[in-house]
Amino acid sequence: MESSRSVHPNGSGVTHAWVEVSDVRLHYVRAGTNADAPLVLLHGFPQSWLMWRHVLPALAARHLVIAPDLRGYGASGKPGGAARYDKGTMAADVAALIRHLGLRRPVLIGHDRGARVARRYALDYPDDLAGVALLDILPAEYVYDRLSAAEIARSYWHWVFHIVPDLPERLIAGNEEAYLAALFGRAPGVIERLRADGAWDVYSQAFRSEGALAAMLRDYRATYADDVPRYRAERAAGVKVRVPVFLLWGERGNLAGRPVVDIWREVAQSVTGRALRDCGHYVAEEQPEAVATELLRFAAACYAAAPDEKSARQAPESSEE
Numbered sequence: 001m002e003s004s005r006s007v008h009p010n011g012s013g014v015t016h017a018w019v020e021v022s023d024v025r026l027h028y029v030r031a032g033t034n035a036d037a038p039l040v041l042l043h044g045f046p047q048s049w050l051m052w053r054h055v056l057p058a059l060a061a062r063h064l065v066i067a068p069d070l071r072g073y074g075a076s077g078k079p080g081g082a083a084r085y086d087k088g089t090m091a092a093d094v095a096a097l098i099r100h101l102g103l104r105r106p107v108l109i110g111h112d113r114g115a116r117v118a119r120r121y122a123l124d125y126p127d128d129l130a131g132v133a134l135l136d137i138l139p140a141e142y143v144y145d146r147l148s149a150a151e152i153a154r155s156y157w158h159w160v161f162h163i164v165p166d167l168p169e170r171l172i173a174g175n176e177e178a179y180l181a182a183l184f185g186r187a188p189g190v191i192e193r194l195r196a197d198g199a200w201d202v203y204s205q206a207f208r209s210e211g212a213l214a215a216m217l218r219d220y221r222a223t224y225a226d227d228v229p230r231y232r233a234e235r236a237a238g239v240k241v242r243v244p245v246f247l248l249w250g251e252r253g254n255l256a257g258r259p260v261v262d263i264w265r266e267v268a269q270s271v272t273g274r275a276l277r278d279c280g281h282y283v284a285e286e287q288p289e290a291v292a293t294e295l296l297r298f299a300a301a302c303y304a305a306a307p308d309e310k311s312a313r314q315a316p317e318s319s320e321e
Helices: 056-060 087-101 113-124 140-146 149-155 157-161 167-172 176-184 190-197 199-207 212-237 260-265 288-305
Strands: 003-007 014-021 024-031 039-042 065-068 107-111 131-135 245-250 271-276
Touching (some): 024 056, 024 087, 056 065, 107 288, 149 157, 167 212, 176 190, 245 288, 260 271
Parallel strands (some): 039 107, 131 245
Antiparallel strands (some): 003 014, 024 065
16 A cells, blocks of 8 residues: 655655555655656665755656665664565565566665665666666675774774674664764764754654664664675675666765775676765765766666667656545
8 A cells, every 4th residue: 555745845846655565664755757767766874765855856857766765764664573674675675666666677876775775686686777876885795804993993883883782772772863963973064964954853853763773773783694694605606786887985985095996896797986076975965966967977878778678658656645
């Protein structure tokens, strides 16, 4: 069952909707009408679809854009118990949403945790994508296996902290605002921007909602316990992402000074990318115009490369409340 309501953030029409997929109720937004060239945007931690708010208008002017909240995040369900948060499960959620909407071969764009879901999707459903853009990430197995303790402490400390059993829940609960400030504070000026346009309050409320902290921690724990061993095995077997990969990262963020494109060429066949000058980790909220420009260029190249794959179709409709 799907429901929807219309809102107009930043002056652009956006529809909010929900759909049941597998064991979770996913919230997503949609904008634009060009279903011949759909884009699916996957957010990072500790955010939601809202991280794309400043790039949505430019993308939606040329594309149908779908931006879900991943399981455990934003307004989507946060299943507990035996529910899984490995990237295969989270990619399957997205695949079910794409099938529900009737989209054919979208370009998948992910930032941070969403980019990790996008990488898994590209491996599990390569024939269903026109291309994949990964924003400001290194391969998960590279982070755990090849970064030094000093490098982890500087840029990825929360990757270790989050997988410690029980302790993060106890330390973060009641201190959510301070923890969010520590995360967003890694990029100068971001907290001020988030507070200025109200996004801080939305992120903070979602982070403090029932089940959110546990779900987000399970996301990281599943990466270490489930995803990384799978990626190690795939590396050893020579398995690579086959669809075109575009990388975009902040030159002052977690990837600063690293041979990012070369690192990804170890696990993907066709890789291009570039750094954004004077930008940190939260690229879409720090430099939305530059991000939109790069993503539009990549999407145009993906769809131009396979024009025979397009089929005339209308953007699927949502039922209004």
